[in-house]
Amino acid sequence: MLRFMSWRxxxxxxxxxxxxxxAFLTVRLSGEPFDTMFPEGLTQETAQALRHRWNLDLxxxxxxxxxxxxxxxxxxxxxxxxxxxxxxxxxERMPATLAVGSLALIIAISLGIPIGALSALRRGAVTERMxxxxxxxxxxxxxxxxxxxxxxxxxxxLRLLPASGLSxxxxxxxxxxxxxxxxxxxxxxxxxxxxLDTIGQPYVMTAASKGLGNGRIARRHVLRNAMVPLVxxxxxxxxxxxxxxxxVEAVFSLPGxxxxxxxxxxxxxxxxxxxxxxxxAGLVVLINLVIDLLYTLIxxxxxxxx
Amino acid sequence: xxxxxxxxxxxxxxxxxxxxxxxxxxxxxxxxxxxIAANEVVALVGESGSGKSxxxxxxxxxxxxPFVDGRATLSxxxxxxxxxxxxxxxxxxxxxxxxxxxxxxxxxxxxxxPVMRIGAQIAEAAQAADPALSAAAxxxxxxxxxxxxxxxxxxxxxxxxxxxxxxxxxxxxMLALAAIRQPQVLIxxxxxxxxxxxxxxxxxxxxxxxQRQSGMAMLFITHDLGVVANIAHxxxxxxAGQIIETGTVAEVFTRPRHxxxxxxxxxxxxxxxxxxxxxxxxxxxHNLAPGCAFMPRCRHAAMACSQPPPxxxxxxxxxxxCWSPLS
Amino acid sequence: xxxxLETATIPKPSRLMLAALALGLIILAGFLAPLISPHDPDxxxxxxxxxxxxxxxxxxxxxxxxDQIGRDILSRCLWGIRTSFGIATLGLVFSAVLGVTLGIISxxxxxxxxxxxxxxxxxxxxxxxxxxxxxxxxxxxxxxxVLVVLIGFVKWEGYARLVRGQVLAIREQGYIEAAxxxxxxNLTIALRHVLxxxxxxxxxxxxxxxxxxxxxxxxxxxxxxxxxxxxxxxxRMIDDGRNYLVNAWWISGxxxxxxxxxxxxxxxxxxxxxxxxxxxxxx
Ligand SMILES: Nc1ncnc2c1ncn2[C@@H]1O[C@H](COP(=O)(O)OP(=O)(O)O)[C@@H](O)[C@H]1O
Ligand SMILES: [Mg+2]
Numbered sequence: 001m002l003r004f005m006s007w008r009x010x011x012x013x014x015x016x017x018x019x020x021x022x023a024f025l026t027v028r029l030s031g032e033p034f035d036t037m038f039p040e041g042l043t044q045e046t047a048q049a050l051r052h053r054w055n056l057d058l059x060x061x062x063x064x065x066x067x068x069x070x071x072x073x074x075x076x077x078x079x080x081x082x083x084x085x086x087x088x089x090x091x092e093r094m095p096a097t098l099a100v101g102s103l104a105l106i107i108a109i110s111l112g113i114p115i116g117a118l119s120a121l122r123r124g125a126v127t128e129r130m131x132x133x134x135x136x137x138x139x140x141x142x143x144x145x146x147x148x149x150x151x152x153x154x155x156x157x158l159r160l161l162p163a164s165g166l167s168x169x170x171x172x173x174x175x176x177x178x179x180x181x182x183x184x185x186x187x188x189x190x191x192x193x194x195x196l197d198t199i200g201q202p203y204v205m206t207a208a209s210k211g212l213g214n215g216r217i218a219r220r221h222v223l224r225n226a227m228v229p230l231v232x233x234x235x236x237x238x239x240x241x242x243x244x245x246x247x248v249e250a251v252f253s254l255p256g257x258x259x260x261x262x263x264x265x266x267x268x269x270x271x272x273x274x275x276x277x278x279x280x281a282g283l284v285v286l287i288n289l290v291i292d293l294l295y296t297l298i299x300x301x302x303x304x305x306x
Numbered sequence: 307x308x309x310x311x312x313x314x315x316x317x318x319x320x321x322x323x324x325x326x327x328x329x330x331x332x333x334x335x336x337x338x339x340x341x342i343a344a345n346e347v348v349a350l351v352g353e354s355g356s357g358k359s360x361x362x363x364x365x366x367x368x369x370x371x372p373f374v375d376g377r378a379t380l381s382x383x384x385x386x387x388x389x390x391x392x393x394x395x396x397x398x399x400x401x402x403x404x405x406x407x408x409x410x411x412x413x414x415x416x417x418x419x420p421v422m423r424i425g426a427q428i429a430e431a432a433q434a435a436d437p438a439l440s441a442a443a444x445x446x447x448x449x450x451x452x453x454x455x456x457x458x459x460x461x462x463x464x465x466x467x468x469x470x471x472x473x474x475x476x477x478x479x480m481l482a483l484a485a486i487r488q489p490q491v492l493i494x495x496x497x498x499x500x501x502x503x504x505x506x507x508x509x510x511x512x513x514x515x516x517q518r519q520s521g522m523a524m525l526f527i528t529h530d531l532g533v534v535a536n537i538a539h540x541x542x543x544x545x546a547g548q549i550i551e552t553g554t555v556a557e558v559f560t561r562p563r564h565x566x567x568x569x570x571x572x573x574x575x576x577x578x579x580x581x582x583x584x585x586x587x588x589x590x591x592h593n594l595a596p597g598c599a600f601m602p603r604c605r606h607a608a609m610a611c612s613q614p615p616p617x618x619x620x621x622x623x624x625x626x627x628c629w630s631p632l633s
Numbered sequence: 634x635x636x637x638l639e640t641a642t643i644p645k646p647s648r649l650m651l652a653a654l655a656l657g658l659i660i661l662a663g664f665l666a667p668l669i670s671p672h673d674p675d676x677x678x679x680x681x682x683x684x685x686x687x688x689x690x691x692x693x694x695x696x697x698x699x700d701q702i703g704r705d706i707l708s709r710c711l712w713g714i715r716t717s718f719g720i721a722t723l724g725l726v727f728s729a730v731l732g733v734t735l736g737i738i739s740x741x742x743x744x745x746x747x748x749x750x751x752x753x754x755x756x757x758x759x760x761x762x763x764x765x766x767x768x769x770x771x772x773x774x775x776x777x778x779v780l781v782v783l784i785g786f787v788k789w790e791g792y793a794r795l796v797r798g799q800v801l802a803i804r805e806q807g808y809i810e811a812a813x814x815x816x817x818x819n820l821t822i823a824l825r826h827v828l829x830x831x832x833x834x835x836x837x838x839x840x841x842x843x844x845x846x847x848x849x850x851x852x853x854x855x856x857x858x859x860x861x862x863x864x865x866x867x868x869r870m871i872d873d874g875r876n877y878l879v880n881a882w883w884i885s886g887x888x889x890x891x892x893x894x895x896x897x898x899x900x901x902x903x904x905x906x907x908x909x910x911x912x913x914x915x916x
Contacts, residue, residue, distance in 0.1 A: 011755060011759075014752060014755075014756065015755075015756045015759050015760070018753075018756045019760065022765075022768060023768070026768050026771065026772050029772055139896075139900055140844070140893055140896040140897040140899075140900050141893050141896070142848045142851065142852060142892065142896075143852075144851075144852060144855045144868075144871060144872075145871065145889040145892060145893060148871065148875065148878065148885055148886075148889060149889070151878060152878055152882055152886075155878075156878060156879050156882075239761050242761055243761050243762075243763045246763060246856070247852060247855070247856070250855070250856055251875070261767065262767070262856050262857070262858060264771070265767050265770055265771045265858050266857060266858060268771055270771065273767070273768065273771050277764050277767070277768055280761065280764050281760055281761075281764060284759060284760060284761060285759065288759055
């Protein structure tokens, strides 16, 4: 297990290093930073002094180490556009993104797993057909289309729910559902397949031959084993969630970090983009690490084998 | 059939089993009669595909995994101590599986739950058999059982997960799983086929030991006639879903009556050379002619063989399903 | 006992044929957009803004209605399909070329090159595509060719892995050593022995990744950082109509329906192909 985790840890570090290099190069390749930072028409001496002051006269790899050091000490710079501290721009928007995302995740897991499990245990029911239909749609309908559909239905046609902003608890319902429903469908569909696969395994027959009741077989022998592959899929689903949140924030005009990220692309505000990319990537890498850890907890073969 | 035998424990009568398949119903068992007495070991032999496993699974009615609507139709009679099991309600069947009839299957290597500790899996069986048993007592019994089946470090084994054990050890665990229930009947379906040849003999010896100590009856399923003589009292030979010959081990091995049995025995390395050898393969169960299923491969086939063969008794209690048995 | 557990929804062959036919028609319509679209997709008609589609009080002149500045939605959808498929096809072809090349290099070159390429593959898989695309767009701008290149850059890893695996397998079999003795060069061998075997799996991956790439383009355009006006794009059209949902849902709705229809059809075809592949692997 230690070997497994330290290998994963190393990979996470390599990934982050790669992201940092990409982020750094994105800014550097976007043009001579000097020109974006300072007004034109400076004297030769002032320009030289400023270059020296901002370390722009150092070789590129030394600049990269300096940049790394800054990133690690929490100095993320200011927006090239509004001159606000980058950290602050994101920190203000973080609560909205986290609230919507984590609510969606909780709903998706707590509905997706039981729906998938039940539809595998009670085969051939109407619910099974319906689930597969929904799952099918979940894959084909992108978040921005789904969200607009929900706005049309609940916001304008039924006039039940507010369609933009996050000013009251009701405001959370549509964005959270937009993120959660495709995930519920995805998790349920995968869970169902994993359960069906597990049910056919010889150890389930062994359990049945012990004279155990179906409830106990399902809980102790089928569910636990079906959860093992589900854990890896959760990682993918969460990455999809992060992707989706960018769109959901646009559709519902939410004050989240996704909007900062997108407008930084439009404005070519590279310091803001840089932090956004590093932060998002860091989150994804972190989630993957947690998933790996979970995997070692749930599957003894990884735990002991290493 | 069991005239001279002691009290009959398990009695199967006219058992038929068919699976619904895309090409129509597949008759896998065609009128099986079989008796097993207390303390008796009956070996069920026959080529692969003859329906041995199907018979074993039918007895405990586990023809498809739980939660799967099986496509199996079972009819006839299976009596345990005179109690009919075919029509028994589900809860009664569960109790029978938990207490009376244990089964060890041929999937030794994948028959244990990979995410559950060995001790817990055995304790679970103990508690299913005796709901009054406390968790602590069940754990202790499980550990003792692991010692009894010859695992070198039973305390460690109880804490282990299946992948930490070797194939032979896993099959010992499977036997522990069955034996801890102190069943009246054990159905052992090719319990050693998945194992290395080197450990097969030791697991078989353990099985024979367990049987002798507990006095349980056993249906020992194998396609390897070579091990039958060491472990079984009686033999039943299966062919295409029928039992075509039964008798004591000594009787069947020295004087096989059915040409198919004779063929099987002649394939043994120590068989007398003059016996005729088997040619060809098992028939297609979808297209069985009404007569003897073995006729196409039989050297003694005659006109009569295109009619369903009669069950003929022989001195010494043997029976053969044949128009012209060997003498 | 061999279990035949019925799998989810097995598409019947007829369903596959129907889906393929419908998708073919949509693609053809997009391809022929310059010839068959009833109006100039950019022709503004301020007197005829937000006209409803046929069936909701609209006329056949604008069968799917008009948008907020009076452009014909049907024509814009057709051109949008053309744009989407154009970008996705070029992007995927580029990704396949990139992936196959890197896969061959990875399989043939030494252990270190191989390790580096495979680490990059790992990294690419663990990062959300959207992030990489956004970086690239910020850097290179929003021209259409940028999208093509970026799709290539985020989608190549699947091909690389497949090709690398095959090259390694063939190396194991000693083909390559044998051919080398006969004087052939590594690359020739790779092209001769690897690519022909891989034609169909590569085509399968290509088909399976199509809907994802279409949605990627539509999504970026929806966010305003993808295809730029005046090029017609389905994602952009959906974004344009968002402020008019109350009174003219069709401005966003029609292109949404087109996108969903296309991805659904791909989904059906993809599922059928996967089933085939599974059967094929089983056999
Ligand atoms: N679930 C099932 N569905 C359809 N046919 C089956 C099923 N289980 C077993 N069979 C068929 O029943 C026959 C007997 O199988 P089995 O009892 O496993 O033979 P043996 O154990 O003697 O090798 C075989 O022809 C097999 O294909
Ligand atoms: Mg068998």
